[in-house]
Amino acid sequence: MIYAVILAGGSGERMGNVDKPKQYLLLNGKPIIIHTIEKFYINPRFERIIVLCPKNWIIHTKNLIMKYLPDYDRVDVIEGGSTRNETIMNAINYIEDIYVLDEDTIIVTHDSVRPFVTYRIIEENIDSAIKYGACDTVITASDTIVESADGNVISSIPDRKKMYQGQTPQSFKAMKLRKAFNSLTFEEKEVLTDAAKILVTKGESVHLVNGEVFNTKITYSYDLEVAEALIRRENNAERSI
Numbered sequence: 001m002i003y004a005v006i007l008a009g010g011s012g013e014r015m016g017n018v019d020k021p022k023q024y025l026l027l028n029g030k031p032i033i034i035h036t037i038e039k040f041y042i043n044p045r046f047e048r049i050i051v052l053c054p055k056n057w058i059i060h061t062k063n064l065i066m067k068y069l070p071d072y073d074r075v076d077v078i079e080g081g082s083t084r085n086e087t088i089m090n091a092i093n094y095i096e097d098i099y100v101l102d103e104d105t106i107i108v109t110h111d112s113v114r115p116f117v118t119y120r121i122i123e124e125n126i127d128s129a130i131k132y133g134a135c136d137t138v139i140t141a142s143d144t145i146v147e148s149a150d151g152n153v154i155s156s157i158p159d160r161k162k163m164y165q166g167q168t169p170q171s172f173k174a175m176k177l178r179k180a181f182n183s184l185t186f187e188e189k190e191v192l193t194d195a196a197k198i199l200v201t202k203g204e205s206v207h208l209v210n211g212e213v214f215n216t217k218i219t220y221s222y223d224l225e226v227a228e229a230l231i232r233r234e235n236n237a238e239r240s241i
Contacts, residue, residue, distance in 0.1 A: 001047040001105050002126055003174075004040035005091040008033055008053040008061065008112035009080040021057065022218060023112040024064075028231040032218060033061070034068045035115035035231075040108070041069060043122055050094060051112070052080035052087045088195055089181060092174045105174040106130060109195065113218040114168055116230060122169065124209045129171035132207040136196040138164035139211045167211040170196050180204065 008023045023033040033051070040049050053061050058077050065072045078094055080087035088109055095101045106129045110117060121137055128135035141163035149155040177195060180202045184192065192198050196206045218227050 001095075001100055002045050003091070003095055003099075003105070003107050004043075004046045004049040005088060005107045005109040006033070006037060006040070006049065006051045006112050007080070007084065007087055007109060007168075008051055008057075009084070009087050021054070022224075023053075024057070024060070025218075025224065027115065027218075027224070027227055028235070030068065031064055032115055032227075033112045034064055036110065036112050036117070037065065037069065037075065039115070039117050039119070040110070040122065041071075041074070043119065045123075045126055046074075046108075048095075048099065049075045050091050051075060051077045052091055053077065053112075055079045083189075084193055085181060085189065085195055085198065089178060092178050095174065101174060103173065103175055104130075106171060107174045107177070108169045108171040110169040111217055114215055115218070115227070116212070116214050116216060116234075117169065118212060118215070121209065121211060121215065125169045125171040128207045128209055129173060132205065133173045133176050134171070134196065134199050134204060135207040135209050136170050137167040137209045137211040137215070139167065139213060139215075141165055164208070166194070166196070167215050167217075169209075170194075172199075176204070 024031050027035055037049060040046055051061060058079060061077045065075050069075065078090065081090050091107060095105060106126060108122065108125050125135055125137065141160050144160055145158050145163045146154055147156045147158065180198050192201060199206050214230055216223060218224055
């Protein structure tokens with residue numbers, strides 16, 4: 001079985017003076033989180049779509065889904081964890097408790113504030129997770145990457161040809177990821193905030209899937225302005241077909 005896991009635990013503090021988490025802000029008249037869910041909702045390969053959010057936003061999230069998605073029975077909303085990886089573990093445990101979890105179960109994890117993910121990216125994530133067991137969506141680094149150990153002076157400048165910027169989805173065989181996570185020490189869990197890095201740390205291979213520059217994460221108010229321009233371009237392209 002294949003499950004979409006939408007991570008909606010962000011508080012939106014970096015967005016500035018807003019009264020709600022950024023995933024609930026409107027983009028072209030519709031909440032960002034709904035735009036994102038729709039990209040997975042239209043893909044028939046997903047058994048279920050599991051949305052994880054803060055406990056006090058569960059009812060609001062369910063109401064939004066009922067309002068915007070006609071077949072909302074395919075979407076479950078549950079409480080996330082205190083960290084990103086614990087949130088993903090909550091999704092895996094929920095699948096085990098409510099549905100079926102086995103060695104072939106695939107989870108496609110995605111940020112709720114990346115509404116421009118494409119059908120192609122999602123399909124390649126599913127196929128790569130099935131074939132390799134784990135994959136991460138990336139784009140080549142367009143700028144020089146500078147490393148500084150102390151935040152004051154340059155420690156090194158890696159070869160840009162070998163550098164990539166991580167996006168989402170990140171997709172995994174669920175039991176493989178959970179086994180790796182459960183093998184971490186407490187200290188490792190505190191440091192390893194990225195799910196793909198857990199597997200890399202444990203010596204497992206994580207396949208690369210090509211992302212898109214426009215598969216951007218809406219974090220700051222400027223990002224929301226850019227997203228509005230992108231959604232208008234998307235709508236204009238659809239009308240011209």
